[in-house]
Amino acid sequence: MTDESAQPQRNGTLRPTLEAVAELAGVSRATVSRVVNGGTGVRATLRDRVQRAVEELGYVPNQAARTLVTRRNDAVAVVVAEPESRVFSDPFFAQQLRGIGKELSAADSQLVLLLVEDSGDYQRVGRYLAGGHVDGALLFSLHQDDPLPAMAHRVGLPTVIGGRPWAATDRDQLYVDTDNRGGARLAVGHLAALGRRCIATITGPLDQTSAADRLDGYRDILPDGDPQLIAESDFTQEGGGRAMAELLARRPDLDAVFAASDLMASAALRVLREHGRRVPQDVAVVGFDDLESVAAWTDPPLTTVRQDIEDMGRLMARLLLRRLSHDGGADAARHSPASVITPTRLVVRATA
Amino acid sequence: MTDESAQPQRNGTLRPTLEAVAELAGVSRATVSRVVNGGTGVRATLRDRVQRAVEELGYVPNQAARTLVTRRNDAVAVVVAEPESRVFSDPFFAQQLRGIGKELSAADSQLVLLLVEDSGDYQRVGRYLAGGHVDGALLFSLHQDDPLPAMAHRVGLPTVIGGRPWAATDRDQLYVDTDNRGGARLAVGHLAALGRRCIATITGPLDQTSAADRLDGYRDILPDGDPQLIAESDFTQEGGGRAMAELLARRPDLDAVFAASDLMASAALRVLREHGRRVPQDVAVVGFDDLESVAAWTDPPLTTVRQDIEDMGRLMARLLLRRLSHDGGADAARHSPASVITPTRLVVRATA
DNA sequence: TCCATGACAGAGAGCGCTCTCACACGCTCT
DNA sequence: AGAGCGTGTGAGAGCGCTCTCTGTCATGGA
Known part of the structure; x- marks a missing residue:
């Protein structure tokens, strides 16, 4: 019917424009625009007529045209x-x-x-x-x-x-x-409260503030800690495992580890077991993140710092x-x- | 300088338009457009002049305007x-x-x-x-x-x-x-080749084709299997654990499990251990997906079907x-x- | 009765860009 | 020398929409 004033579409059919709707409803473009954008200031009878036309044609506003003038993209x-x-x-x-x-x-x-x-x-x-x-x-x-x-x-x-x-x-x-520093304090404080004396930490990459802040939290609790107890890693399982092995080599007497991510903690758990350490009896471990698919499923289930990510x-x-x-x-x-x-x-x- | 022909911007400054660039370069809009879109068919001297103007003004094409005419969004x-x-x-x-x-x-x-x-x-x-x-x-x-x-x-x-x-x-x-059916055949075939006689499966939600197809693959290898050996689940760890417990209750003699996802397999591993079954000696387990953060990190590491997800x-x-x-x-x-x-x-x- | 008022509706000017078309120019070929 | 051609360049018409401004009509007060 209103073959003109409609834009060509990918599949060959025509996509209706404001113009087409206006023509079908027997009103001006401006009125259709008003109806489409809330319909205030338009008499009810006209509004209905326009709405029916929109329906019939399956009209959907062209966002590019709209953005061009309004400068909003939504x-x-x-x-x-x-x-x-x-x-x-x-x-x-x-x-x-x-x-x-x-x-x-x-x-x-x-x-x-x-x-x-x-x-x-x-x-x-x-x-x-x-x-x-x-x-x-x-x-x-x-x-x-x-x-x-x-x-x-x-x-x-x-x-x-x-x-x-x-x-x-x-x-x-x-x-x-997230309150990375506070969370780390929570974790390390918990380990200290359990009576652990030699608490190590596996950090994330220290060029990220989250990793740096978590390390700061660790230091807040242990200001005079041995630097040997700090191993920089990268938040991944591979890295966490390596760091754990390194820590064990440096300080075989460690009795607790705060890993700055759950993934690193899960790897640490495995490395500790491989080295004959029992968790938590010999070495206590705390992670960070509380990832659904990881923390609750390690063996034993991981004590960790939870943040509400969503x-x-x-x-x-x-x-x-x-x-x-x-x-x-x-x-x-x-x-x-x-x-x-x-x-x-x-x-x-x-x-x- | 070219205060007109520039669009107002959120922070109050003006955003340059084609028009502004054209004016600065002393050419027409069309020429600027040509340069911006590849620059073919424009003399080198002019092209350079335009490019300098673009640079100087920090011109970036307005995508909405472009889309409006080209009908491409990229x-x-x-x-x-x-x-x-x-x-x-x-x-x-x-x-x-x-x-x-x-x-x-x-x-x-x-x-x-x-x-x-x-x-x-x-x-x-x-x-x-x-x-x-x-x-x-x-x-x-x-x-x-x-x-x-x-x-x-x-x-x-x-x-x-x-x-x-x-x-x-x-x-x-x-x-x-993914070749879900073929992958499942691979998994179950492997279990059968190991001499396992009583092979169970934990499926995904069967209203998803991936789950249904994996079950079909299982049946391809075991056409006459006991329906008791099939437990429908939902691809999650929670569901997988429940299904595993159920299977053990129904058929305590099972000696192998094909879990249709790694998450379910990891939960199955834990439930098996809790029930005193050794893996793989008593019960062999195969998963599906080969998720980086799961499959290689279960205990023992999971045999699984790999698909190249990326x-x-x-x-x-x-x-x-x-x-x-x-x-x-x-x-x-x-x-x-x-x-x-x-x-x-x-x-x-x-x-x- | 006439004008001020308010509530709608329409006309029309752009938003910034692309693209077709016409034109200008320098060249070759007859 | 004139026609024909190819290469660059510019003019201008939109793309579909919003929004201001103007116009129209019914209403109420002077």
Whole structure:
């Protein structure tokens, strides 16, 4: 019927436009637009007529056209920098993503996932962020000199960072982080309270703030500890196993280990067993993360520090959305949200 | 300098447009556009001049405007339906996503992740897919009566499905699946070859083709097996443990178990130990998936069926991109890609 | 009775980009 | 010398939508 004023579609059929709906309903484009966007200020009879036309034609607004004029995308980018490929296969991140997804979809925003595999990708991602595809960005697993926050700031894109960044590029750079230091204190304090005298730790990569903060927590409790009791590792099982073996070689007398991730703790458990140590009788072990598929399933079940990962993701999304909403307002600074540190708690199972 | 012909930006600064670049370079919009899109057919001197202007202004094309006229988004949706919240925290999916991300970014396409949490989300996602935000979609973890493939087909959006769908809505609906049946045959065949006589299986939820296919593979090897040896479960550790206990109660004489996922196998291992069975001496166990963080770290290390998960993701993306590229061509059908079944292989460790 | 008022509806100007078309120019071929 | 050609470049028409501005009509008060 209204063959003109409709856009060609991939499969050859025509996709209806505002124009087509307007024609069918016998009104102007403006009126259809009003109805589609809430329908206020349109008489009921007309509104119904338009709605029927929309229905009949199966009209769906073209987002590109809309974005072009409104400058809103209703989309948020999630950028994951993981040159080492590790971060992403980690259930940790998946859970955060879930929280983010829930929160964004509640706000009718889309989640655009950008993966940075190698350094060449930074350019691509930077272009994307600058290209106005998204209203804001959530940045993950940044390294010490990550260029992304600065890029985003340059193009004026609101961002929230997952995990405490090393340095704030921007006075009011928002971030959400776990209380890594407090959690580590909880873990090490627990070991000390059990009467353990020689408490070692396996750290994550110390160029990440989460790893550094957990080590700081360990030192808070053991300020005069032997540096031999600290083994730097990388949060993975392989690395954790190696670190455990090293610690045993350096200090065979150790009677407790705080591993800064559950994956490392699970590997430590195995290495301890291979070396004839009983857990927890000879050596007590505490992990960090409380990953569902790991902590409760080690043998014996792992005592660990729990963080509500999904909630962190949710929080990040909420922070960003809130910032977007009072964007530019005169009192933006006054009402603007602040960074959040989520609490941790100790989950005592059988290894300590 | 060129204060007009620039778009206002979130943070108050102006974002340069084609027009601004053209003015600065002293050429027309068309020429700038040509340079930005490859630069063919433009004299070198002019091209340089334009490129300098682009640089100086920090010009980035506005994607919405571009999409509006080209009807390409250079973006692909990945839709994950996971009402049960399980699928997503599964490392399985994360790995696939990685493969997809790599392949898409190589093609300069963006990955837009859509999560379907509850049935209300279907509408939102459907609207999004119909709204022309993306050039195609990758659909995951569909249930028997999932409306998404039909929705996508209706609006003419090319799709590739992850895992074999129950029924093809469309003659040439593409999908990528693991050789679940063959993998199961490998596993059960191995157990039989070891001389095991009473081989049980723990299945996934049988309304998913992957679970059903793995059970079929089991039956291929044991066509006359006792139905008592088959316990339906849900791919999770909790479910796997329950199923294992049930099997032991029904058939205490079982001497082998094929668990249709590594998570279930790891739980089975623990339950077997709790019941005083030695693995593999008393009961041999084979899993499925070869998840990095699980299979190699159980005690003893799990014999399992390996599938290249990341590669599956990569394949899906490639299939979709190829379909998009000869979209509409007269010989689309002739050259069009076909669905793919990726091979599996048995990884023998210590449990069988 | 006439004008001020408010509630709707329509006309039309862009948003920033791509792409077709027409034109200009320098060259070769007859 | 003139026609024909190929290569660059510019002008301009949209893509589908939103939003301001203007116009219309019914209502109520002076």
